[in-house]
Amino acid sequence: MSYDDSNIFAKILRGEIPCNKIYEDEFILSFHDINPKKKIHALVIPKGKYVDLDDFSLNAAPEEMVGLIKGLNIVAKKLGISTEEGKGYRVLANISDHGGQEVPHLHFHLFGGEKVGKMVE
Template sequence: MSYDENNIFAKILKGEIPCKKIYEDDYVLSFHDINPQKKVHALVIPKGKYTDLDDFSEKASPDEIVGLLKGINIVAKKLGISVDTGKGYRTLANISEHGGQEVPHLHFHLFGGESVGKMVE
């Protein structure tokens, strides 16, 4: 999967499409999902042009990798779902066709605020 400069997350990063922002720093942007699947459903995306986790793992700088992981934790705390502030959460990254990825920009879903159920049925 090649990076599409016009994917919805690229447009959000460029400010062409609005989002309900939760958190932003030099490495990530987080916002509420427009079609939430659980009581809390947020997205965390790196600011770099990475198609998926494999692409990110191969090409991202150490600072970007740490920034993404810390960003996920910061967002979970802000949303009150982290182990420190809530009862926990699930983070999910879909990768490529068989993984169910729909947008060709790496993104992590954070689900919480209620039991998220079985991982795979």
């Protein structure tokens, strides 16, 4: 899978498609999923053009990596689901075809606000 500048997350980052923003900084953008699977379902995406976690881990600058990890926690706190604010959450990243990735831009799903359930069914 190669990076496609016409993917929906690239369009959201460029402001071509609106989103219900939760948080944004120099490294990430987070917004509510338009088709939530749990009571709380947010997306966190890096601002760089990375296809998936493998691409990101090989090519991102160290400050982007730190920014992404810290950003995940900031978003969880804002949503009230972090272990400091709530009862926990799940972070999920789908990688490539067998991992179920549909959009060729690295993204993380944050699920919470209720029991998430089994890891894989």
